[in-house]
Amino acid sequence: MKKVLLNENELPKRWYNALPDLPELLPAPLNPETKQPVKPEQLEQIFSRECVNQEMSDKRFIDIPEELLEAYAMWRPTPLVRAENFEKAIGARAKIFYKNESVSPPGSHKPNTALAQAYYNKREGIKKLVTETGAGQWGSALSFAGAQFGMEVKVYMVKVSYEQKPYRKFLMEAWGGKCYPSPTDMTQIGRKIREEFPGTSGSLGIAISEAVEDAATHSDTKYAIGSVANHALLHQTIIGLETEKQLNKEDVKPTILIGCVGGGSNFGGFMLPFLPRKLNGENIRFIAVEPKACPTFTKGKYRYDYGDTGKVTPLFKMFTLGSSFVPPAIHAGGLRYHGDSPILSLLLKHNMIEAQSYYQKEVFKAGILFARTEGILPAPETNHAIKAVVEEAKKATEEDIIVFNFSGHGHFDLAAYDAYFNGEMRDYEYPEEEIERAIKNLPEI
Numbered sequence: 001m002k003k004v005l006l007n008e009n010e011l012p013k014r015w016y017n018a019l020p021d022l023p024e025l026l027p028a029p030l031n032p033e034t035k036q037p038v039k040p041e042q043l044e045q046i047f048s049r050e051c052v053n054q055e056m057s058d059k060r061f062i063d064i065p066e067e068l069l070e071a072y073a074m075w076r077p078t079p080l081v082r083a084e085n086f087e088k089a090i091g092a093r094a095k096i097f098y099k100n101e102s103v104s105p106p107g108s109h110k111p112n113t114a115l116a117q118a119y120y121n122k123r124e125g126i127k128k129l130v131t132e133t134g135a136g137q138w139g140s141a142l143s144f145a146g147a148q149f150g151m152e153v154k155v156y157m158v159k160v161s162y163e164q165k166p167y168r169k170f171l172m173e174a175w176g177g178k179c180y181p182s183p184t185d186m187t188q189i190g191r192k193i194r195e196e197f198p199g200t201s202g203s204l205g206i207a208i209s210e211a212v213e214d215a216a217t218h219s220d221t222k223y224a225i226g227s228v229a230n231h232a233l234l235h236q237t238i239i240g241l242e243t244e245k246q247l248n249k250e251d252v253k254p255t256i257l258i259g260c261v262g263g264g265s266n267f268g269g270f271m272l273p274f275l276p277r278k279l280n281g282e283n284i285r286f287i288a289v290e291p292k293a294c295p296t297f298t299k300g301k302y303r304y305d306y307g308d309t310g311k312v313t314p315l316f317k318m319f320t321l322g323s324s325f326v327p328p329a330i331h332a333g334g335l336r337y338h339g340d341s342p343i344l345s346l347l348l349k350h351n352m353i354e355a356q357s358y359y360q361k362e363v364f365k366a367g368i369l370f371a372r373t374e375g376i377l378p379a380p381e382t383n384h385a386i387k388a389v390v391e392e393a394k395k396a397t398e399e400d401i402i403v404f405n406f407s408g409h410g411h412f413d414l415a416a417y418d419a420y421f422n423g424e425m426r427d428y429e430y431p432e433e434e435i436e437r438a439i440k441n442l443p444e445i
């Protein structure tokens with residue numbers, strides 16, 4: 001079997017919500033000032049009402065609205081592909097499959113939740129969506145979604161990326177999104193940071209603070225979140241639900257699921273629908289892969305922390321490197337977040353998922369082998385998953401079925417490949433002292 005396809009009418013009609021199946025109740029997000037659990041009304045100041053409901057829902061399955069299914073059908077279901085050439089190249093005894101999320105218009109899994117958030121906000125009468133973006137993957141996915149549902153989109157883009165990686169900015173503009181280098185002078189927090197640190201190159205944490213402030217201070221505007229939040233993972237479960245259907249159709253039982261982790265949305269969306277199998281005692285492992293330069297799961301602490309630098313977001317119980325930690329400038333921009341999804345963090349604490357970390361040169365080497373054998377050039381983030389596949393395949397047996405999520409293509413990351421081929425790419429050591437300093441600054445709860 002080379003390729004398994006689903007018909008459009010076989011798209012999953014419901015998302016899977018993992019909250020009722022977690023080994024313990026998910027610790028509530030806390031108000032950053034009072035340190036008391038956040039009330040839904042407070043979250044509704046920045047998020048759509050429906051997304052807030054989903055964030056705390058105890059229903060195991062949540063219907064996907066018809067209009068959204070129609071939008072998904074533009075590129076979904078995505079292919080599940082047997083990577084036979086790659087198997088041969090690495091001498092794998094196990095079978096290897098990949099779920100190809102790179103076939104969406106923006107080229108990654110991110111529009112699965114961008115479309116859902118745009119749809120619900122539109123339905124609730126909101127005119128404008130604001131967000132932050134690092135390298136531009138999320139900003140472009142939200143701009144695409146805004147164009148589909150007739151919403152204005154405003155993106156605070158980390159200044160250094162805005163200047164050094166303009167192509168995704170052009171893509172945002174092509175879809176009608178407006179993009180600004182953060183910190184801007186359009187928000188209080190942005191003006192404060194520009195005053196304190198003139199010439200700063202910005203960070204994801206600062207851009208989040210700006211976008212959240214913008215949403216909180218404008219009644220026609222809401223904030224859209226690219227990852228981490230429960231509802232972002234929920235929307236992404238369409239990936240795992242499709243994968244499950246595709247594997248079932250061929251009577252294939254996966255034993256190892258692998259994905260890269262920035263905030264956890266593609267990995268969570270991919271593996272969570274298989275969580276009930278693990279809870280039933282079936283033989284299945286889930287492996288989250290991160291950069292050694294930003295080792296949230298492998299070196300972070302399970303603590304309450306802010307989602308941003310400006311401390312305007314609620315506090316989340318999660319694995320974190322500290323919200324004041326600014327990770328080294330590796331090429332996998334989407335994996336440079338200090339925290340991680342609370343759902344996945346809880347699963348890691350209970351050893352229901354595993355975590356691995358790799359250096360960027362070794363992950364690019366694995367990604368290039370994948371491009372040469374299977375044809376598709378992976379995103380730098382996706383290369384992390386591929387490196388873990390190589391390592392797991394060495395230990396796996398003929399009985400093993402490895403499936404990984406191919407989160408996106410690397411067509412806008414060619415400068416990173418250029419750096420690799422020119423020998424200019426370097427590995428960053430795990431910045432132990434810096435992380436320790438940032439962990440010391442965590443709020444006491």
Ligand SMILES: *Cc1c(COP(=O)(O)O)cnc(C)c1O
Nearest residue numbers: 227262263264265266334381408
């Ligand atoms: C954003 C991104 C990631 C990381 O984000 P998650 O929320 O952890 O999925 C991974 N791969 C690609 C291609 C991305 O664009």
